[in-house]
Amino acid sequence: MSNLLWTFDIVLCGSLVWLAWQTLATADLFKATVLFIIFGLIMALAWARLDAPDIALAETAIGAGLTGALLLSGLAAISQPGTRQQSIKLDREK
Amino acid sequence: MTTVTLYALCGVILFGIGFYGVIICRHLLRKVMALNLMGTGVFLILIALARRTPGDRPDPVPHAMVLTGIVVAVSATALALALLRRLHRETEIGDLPHDAK
Amino acid sequence: MSRLRKTELAKVGFGLIVAMIVTALGCAILALPGEESGLAGAVMLNLDQAGAKNPVTAVLLNFRGYDTLLEIAVLLLAVLGARALAVDESADDSEHFRSSINPVLIGFIRVIAPVMIIVAGYLLWVGGHAPGGAFQAGAVLASLGVLLVLADINWTQHLSDYSERILLTISLVVFLSVGLATMFNARNFLEFSPSTAKWCILLIEAVATVSIAVILLALFCCGKISNARKYHETTRGRVE
Structure with missing residues (x-):
């Protein structure tokens, strides 16, 4: 049982770090946002593992749900042309 | 090495990744996400350290502080995104300009 | 190079x-x-006077009430900032937007909306003695609001600008007045007496739930829940 929990903890921490890194390293911003939402959900698992059910609840609703919606709508807003019609290329990272 | 130190170290690494992203990433949306990662790292350290109590009930004070912190973080994110929207609307750029241009 | x-x-x-x-x-x-042990011992020692059996709720609203009060003030400031930055966008492709809504989403909302409201009420009540509380309940209500915005269900059309402002600020006002009311009983600001603590906390939490939900939703809609539709007409479409 203890070994199983250890494996779970290590996999959880590893995936958190990997997701965080991928969020910043992925070239596509949309993909990065989705990875960030997944990161929030995995984070909720980590809170539950650390005996913090209050925070796990808040993280699922806020960290994964609302922040994700905010980021996606922000991403959609900046993927559209603004008021000044310029030829500056958006998303140079792509 | 206990579960507490494992998660606290994970929080430190997340903080580092976020810090790196805030400074190095060029796109502002990604900076916002990196800032959130930094915050999450700090929360993880706090909650992990709160679990070092002798009994099986963790220290509730850091829990309450992190709960407050999560809500403040989401409002800060929303404000940053509102700034980003406005910036994009006025100038059509989503990232900071390159230094030597 | x-x-x-x-x-x-x-x-x-x-x-x-x-x-x-x-x-x-x-x-x-x-x-x-x-x-x-940190402060766990001190919290547990005073928990029976705090008015909430859940230690986290007790810390949030009783022992460290200042934090929560100022947090709500911070939320309000963020909304003010977002409001100031928002520009009135005129959207004219509302027909196109309406037709692009997935009917499955509307059916889903019909099923999930009552459940979400009940879950929010449950979380609010259960916060007194088990994990839950105003923030979680407010977040659930706010996500319901986001869903309604995405499905273009215009429930805010009868909400005047004035009543929206009241909804945004009411929790700060109630929190402050409860804090001031405690001062009339020769106590410090926000120092509840053990006999009334439970009802003070419940009142603050109930109002805070509504306010937090409205504030979070307003943050999603660029500061104003009444122009939610306008914004998402212009911003939708690209994400899918």
Whole structure:
């Protein structure tokens, strides 16, 4: 049982770090946002593992749900042309 | 090495990744996400350290502080995104300009 | 070419700095004592006077009420900022938007909306003695609001600008007045008496749930829930 929990903890921490890194390293911003939402959900698992059910609840609703919606709508807003019609290329990272 | 130190170290690494992203990433949306990662790292350290109590009930004070912190973080994110929207609307750029241009 | 090399160099250099910071912090964490009771003992000792059996709720609304009060003020400031930054966009492709809504989403909302409201009420009530509370309940209600915005269900059309402002500020006002009311009983600001603490906390939490939900929803809609539709007509479409 203890070994199983250890494996779970290590996999959880590893995936958190990997997701965080991928969020910043992925070239596509949309993909990065989705990875960030997944990161929030995995984070909720980590809170539950650390005996913090209050925070796990808040993280699922806020960290994964609302922040994700905010980021996606922000991403959609900046993927559209603004008021000044310029030829500056958006998303140079792509 | 206990579960507490494992998660606290994970929080430190997340903080580092976020810090790196805030400074190095060029796109502002990604900076916002990196800032959130930094915050999450700090929360993880706090909650992990709160679990070092002798009994099986963790220290509730850091829990309450992190709960407050999560809500403040989401409002800060929303404000940053509102700034980003406005910036994009006025100038059509989503990232900071390159230094030597 | 030299600029490229410069940025690469900056990346590596800063990566090294971050690695050093992370190592230092990691060493600091490994050096900490393995057992530390912190403030858990003090909280548990006073828990029966706090008016809430859930220690986290007791800390949030009683022992560290200032934090929560100021947090709500911060939320309000963020909404003010978002409101100031928002521009009135005129959207004219509302027909197109309406037709692009997935009917499955509307059916789903019909099923999930009552459940979400009940879950929010449950979380609010259960916060007194088990995990839950105003923030979680408010977040659930706010996500319901986001869903309604995405499905173009215009429930805010009868909400005047004035009543929206009341909804945004009411929790700060109630929190402050409860705090001031405690001062009339020869106590400090926000120092509840053990006999009334439960009802003070419940009142603050109930109002805070509504306010937090409205504030979070307003943050999603660029500061104003009544122009939610306008914004999402202009911003939708690209994400899918």
